[in-house]
Amino acid sequence: MTQQVSIPSLGTIPVTYTVEDRVGVLTIDNPPVNASSAAVRAGLMSGLEVAEADDEVDAIVLIGAGTNFVSGSDLREFSGPVPEPQLPTVIAVIEAGAKPVVAALSGATLGGGFELALGCDGRIALAGGVVGLPEITLGMIPGAGGTQRPLRLIGPARTLELVTSGARLPVEQAHREGLIDEVVTGSLRAEAIHFARALRGKRILRNLPILGADPGEVEHVATAALRRAARPQTVAAVGAILMGSSAPADRAFQHERAEFDRLRNCTESSALRHLFFARRAALKANRPALARELKSVGVVGAGTMGAGIARAFVEAGVPVVLVDQQRQAAAAAAERLKQAYRGMVTRGRLTESDAQQHLSLLTAGTTIRDLEETDLVIEAVYEDMEVKRAVLRQLETVLRPHVPLATNTSYLDINEIAAAVARPTRVLGMHFFSPAHRAAVLEIVRGEKTSTEALDVALTAAKVLEKMPILAGVCDGFIGNRIYNAYRRQCELMLEEGALPQQVDAALTEFGFAMGPFAVSDMSGLDIAWRMRKGKAGTRDPRERYPDVADALCELGRFGQKAGDGWYHYEPGSRTPHPDSTVEALIEQSSQRKAITRAAFTSQDIVTRALVTMANEAALLLADGIADRPSDIDLMLTLGYGFPTHEGGITHWVGRQDRRFLEHELDALAARTG
Missing domain, CATH: 3.90.226.10 (2-enoyl-CoA Hydratase; Chain A, domain 1)
Incomplete structure (x- = not known):
């Protein structure tokens, strides 16, 4: 019946x-x-x-x-x-x-x-x-x-x-x-x-x-x-x-x-549901047009990032050929991974058989020709335009014509990199976050001439790696770093006006960020951003207000945790930041040199100014067509930059604010910093 x-x-x-x-x-x-x-x-x-x-x-x-x-x-x-x-x-x-x-x-x-x-x-x-x-x-x-x-x-x-x-x-x-x-x-x-x-x-x-x-x-x-x-x-x-x-x-x-x-009915649940639907929208929109098989992947550059990318793929069951210009570097990276797995086995976090299976999928190549049969090659060398262009030119001579060339750059112009090869359609960006084998998001950058076929391979890789694919257009820093740079710059400007690093970091971690911007800078190393600033000095708008305390720290060799000093002081063998009178003196000198009268900041002042800056940059990204949808920006910031998930990302935060409040804060920001 x-x-x-x-x-x-x-x-x-x-x-x-x-x-x-x-x-x-x-x-x-x-x-x-x-x-x-x-x-x-x-x-x-x-x-x-x-x-x-x-x-x-x-x-x-x-x-x-x-x-x-x-x-x-x-x-x-x-x-x-x-x-x-x-x-x-x-x-x-x-x-x-x-x-x-x-x-x-x-x-x-x-x-x-x-x-x-x-x-x-x-x-x-x-x-x-x-x-x-x-x-x-x-x-x-x-x-x-x-x-x-x-x-x-x-x-x-x-x-x-x-x-x-x-x-x-x-x-x-x-x-x-x-x-x-x-x-x-x-x-x-x-x-x-x-x-x-x-x-x-x-x-x-x-x-x-x-x-x-x-x-x-x-x-x-x-x-x-x-x-x-x-x-x-x-x-x-x-x-x-x-x-x-x-x-x-x-x-x-x-x-x-x-x-x-x-x-x-609380704001936190609303924010988390927003991110749930954002993930669903991104996965639906960023499906490969045609499924592509990844039988093997090549990685060029056996430093921290290159080795991490290789590890991500072998742990996903994909064979990897890792090569480096220094022939012993790839073998050394494979040995470091072996030691890491040995420690995980000892601690009971990985079985011996799984460790051996992962290691069996990694080949330490000795020459770029070892990449000939791979289905995707990811360049992860030094963040330098000419170095990357040279590597892609070499790769083009040995790879099959249809194999995509992905560059793991976090800032550089993909179109300029692609112009170095005869087939720019095969070039795109794949910006991995650190640590590459654990980070949940992958920023995939479309160049002006990137083909659908190349994009499909990158999207397939994201799916295999179980990373959230976020598509971005070409600009300085793409989605995540462009917003983060605006945020970090604003935090440095607040130092000139009266705040201190520990005060800014405390306010933003209290809001919910995983770490404050100055602690992050110390962890990643101040020298990396310094090198990039020096490279762009000739093209900087002279009308732009430029915070220079970070440069002064670098000139003193204060490169962060690895040097024992950065925005903070670190005792030998410790990663605990301690406020440093030397840094405070440098900040005050910068204020005096620029004739800026220092004033007190409340935690709310700091948070509001930082968030409004991020919101403004997010709006510009959308207007420029760099991001496909506001929710992609929220995913990028929460998954890759420690933005608090209980706030739902910057565009979700904006949606909860009074429009007149935002307009007032943006006007005030423009008056202060241009």
């Missing part, structure tokens, strides 16, 4: 009802990912009502029509009042029904999808899937029992770990821990029907006792979670779970839902 469930007021309902072997099967079909929506929830309510009233049905199975059971909630619903019926209402109907309900899980069962499964009387999963409660990563906590029902299956300590980490668990692990009843490899539908027929009555998790736990362990896990990320959602999750461990169930569930509603 097959019966279509429909509600006229909602149109087509993405839930169908069939009966097989006295089991009513409710199939959820809401492509592309089977997200929970108001229509899905309404369809489930109707289907459950039909199944409960059907005398030919003894049990009920919920199953997804596509790859996923229910991949999570439709986040678009969270921007306003969540439409009825809400998920707790659906689960309450399941629990109140007389017939047992089984959730048949496949693919990704996350967030509200997993809460729906936990609200059922049994859970069976197809091997290879994952489950999890990732709401914490979106600035919220689970709101339909996700902090409460697991307490009855895995106890308070493990529930704390699961919820506060937002981690995805393979269904096999979830089965071992007791969150899933059975994992199968055959037909999920058939196995679920068989499982449902074998159930003897209801098993409502809400009514089960909390698993016992060692109070000391619970406190340790809770403290560790708050130390790792003391954001509002983490605090709320810990509070809800601890309440659920001791309070009556009704009170604990009500508290959880109230906290969920409070948090989803």
